[in-house]
Amino acid sequence: MNDTLYGMQTLPEVSIVLSGMSNFEQMKDNVATFSGGDDLSDEEKNILAGIADSMKAGVPCTACRYCTEGCPMGLDIPMLIAGYNDMKFQTAMAVPMQMEALPAEKRPESCIGCGACAAVCPQQIDIPAVMSEFSEMLANGPNWAELCRQREEAAEKLRAEVAEK
Numbered sequence: 001m002n003d004t005l006y007g008m009q010t011l012p013e014v015s016i017v018l019s020g021m022s023n024f025e026q027m028k029d030n031v032a033t034f035s036g037g038d039d040l041s042d043e044e045k046n047i048l049a050g051i052a053d054s055m056k057a058g059v060p061c062t063a064c065r066y067c068t069e070g071c072p073m074g075l076d077i078p079m080l081i082a083g084y085n086d087m088k089f090q091t092a093m094a095v096p097m098q099m100e101a102l103p104a105e106k107r108p109e110s111c112i113g114c115g116a117c118a119a120v121c122p123q124q125i126d127i128p129a130v131m132s133e134f135s136e137m138l139a140n141g142p143n144w145a146e147l148c149r150q151r152e153e154a155a156e157k158l159r160a161e162v163a164e165k
């Protein structure tokens with residue numbers, strides 16, 4: 001049984017829970033989940049509310065990609081927003097590494113703030129503001145390429161010392 005789904009159903013602010021199903025087993029699981037059970041404790045409800053609150057820090061991009069065609073910089077906006085959301089939700093170490101692996105002209109700091117994307121976004125996301133904040137978050141985070149270079153340098157030094165002995 002999916003406790004998170006059932007827990008959402010017991011929150012007074014939630015009027016309906018949409019749960020996707022791909023096969024008969026998943027449907028049976030969902031039926032079992034929503035057939036009831038013990039109410040969640042206050043502590044469990046607080047944990048769920050905390051998770052929901054932290055998710056509100058992100059933006060509701062549905063990856064429809066309406067915004068990408070008109071971007072003069074050719075940015076993969078939904079992919080960048082997914083990274084932004086991951087970093088907002090929790091400290092996601094993989095995101096800075098993923099961004100550093102992109103060509104410089106495809107990173108969020110390449111956004112020129114023209115607003116062409118925001119004008120067509122059905123979710124009314126202020127995409128230029130997201131790109132700007134995401135760039136700042138990345139600039140203030142660890143530089144993974146530099147950390148890897150330092151580690152490799154230290155390992156090389158150690159190897160040389162061992163070879164001399």
Ligand code: SF4
Pocket residue numbers: 070071072073074075077110111112113114115116117118127128131
């Ligand atoms: S505001 Fe940035 S992300 Fe949006 S279309 Fe312009 S350059 Fe692309």
Ligand code: SF4
Pocket residue numbers: 060061062063064065066067068077078081120121122123124125127
């Ligand atoms: S148009 Fe809006 S919702 Fe659609 S992919 Fe772009 S940012 Fe996301």
